[in-house]
Amino acid sequence: MKESKNLRWIVPSIFILPAVIILVVGLIVPVIQAFYISFFRWDMGTPWTSAQFLGLDNYKRMLADEGVRTSIWVTLRYTFWTTTIEMLLGIAFALALEKPIKGASVFRTIFILPLMVSPVVVGLIWKYMLDARTGVINYYIEAIGKAIPFLQNFGFERHSFLGEPQLALPALIITDIWQWTPFIFIIILAGLQALPAEIMEAAFIDGANWLQMTLWVKLPMMLPLIIVTLLMRIIDVFRALEVIFIMTFGGPGQSTNVLSLKIYRTAFQSQDLGYASVISVILIGITFVLSLGILLYNNPAKVEGS
Template structure:
């Protein structure tokens, strides 16, 4: 009888540590975040009055919030799109290499082994108007020096370039793994039918790789929404808020102006926005039924 009880409770005992960690580091922080988003919460105030939906109502009138939504949208679409195109091209090239594949792969993966703060600082020095290497090459081409990070028209593209440099290898390695999992038979059948290299890529590679592509895009989209470290090291949200993303204004409101309640409300809206995008995409591609059909 005791052994039977132990057998039944065994799976729950094994899951208990993981569930406890999930409760401590995911569920409780989210409940706390949601709670303070309905308060005028500040660490310097003894009383944290309940304000209901006032923080959320304030968002609707906050120009900085809507600017951050626009900047985040431009940043996410640009970075994820470029990283996918370049990453897919690199994955296809590496997959065709007969020798030196591991060496080139190791070299290309170096950027994702670096901390975002280090990458941000490195590109900040490289884009310096006075002694940066970017302006050295600009002058070699006969153009004048450019203020990459203080020019409102160039600051966001500079940030996008930095993110693309660091995270394209991440996209590449996922797509390369997917390419290696495609069997040879469909390509052999396409070759017998007289398909060209482009037709094989369009009608064999892309359909076989479609689920991997969606997973890679979703992972990078989630991560791109959270960008903060690189912005802090390179532009600090400027100039004139052109690189101020949702993650940046959460920091700005919460830790600079100590408006924790308002910052929490922005975080909740950001979470809802990300989850809504992901659920929309997952429904469209029917990824929930991924294991049942192919």
């Protein structure tokens, strides 16, 4: 494309300007604002003019704050278990169900369904199923415990899943696994089916069995895809809070108070906007580093332009 010098500047700017305006007003300014507010003591409901400049005091307070440490620890545990189990299950199912089969599209449609459901609805359904009194899950656990009394030693009795500190986080993890394993499954399956047939054939002719093919041919070729998927999933888990908001609201105690929920609770319950911003800055930092990781593997600008 040959363009005059003026055109090189003006035309692209016109095309990009609307997007830039929306991104700046809707994302970048708020993020900068969060940074700025983090240096102030500012209570909800008071005008900005009454905010008090604290310098780094909010950050010092955070370093000594037991609550933030708990929150980071909860977030890490939640992220670790959800992403690990989802990746393992997703990859295993994709490998097992890789072969094309009649009716595959019907199943694929069903597998997409949880991804389309509102997190609020997912949270409410699972809250209902895990309910101590009326929950279906409790009913069957109790029924199994009654049928085989021996199992009652292992906790096969009614539980208030979302009310017990040791059980609340696992319950949330299971909910997340239900909703997001299909996502991993579908992406890995798409990747597997896009592997070049010649290489598979060559390995097959060389006498590789199923296990060898999987371990030494397929998985290494899939590694970049697996890493990007994993990073995307980790970032999403860090970002999400709606299901937890609905199911436990961070409780009981602090046992499910993930970072993003902690921001909301600090801002809207403790009404401490400055301190909530400090936690926001940490969360932005974490997701920023993780997204740089994705950038290394999957850069839209790296692919040749025309």
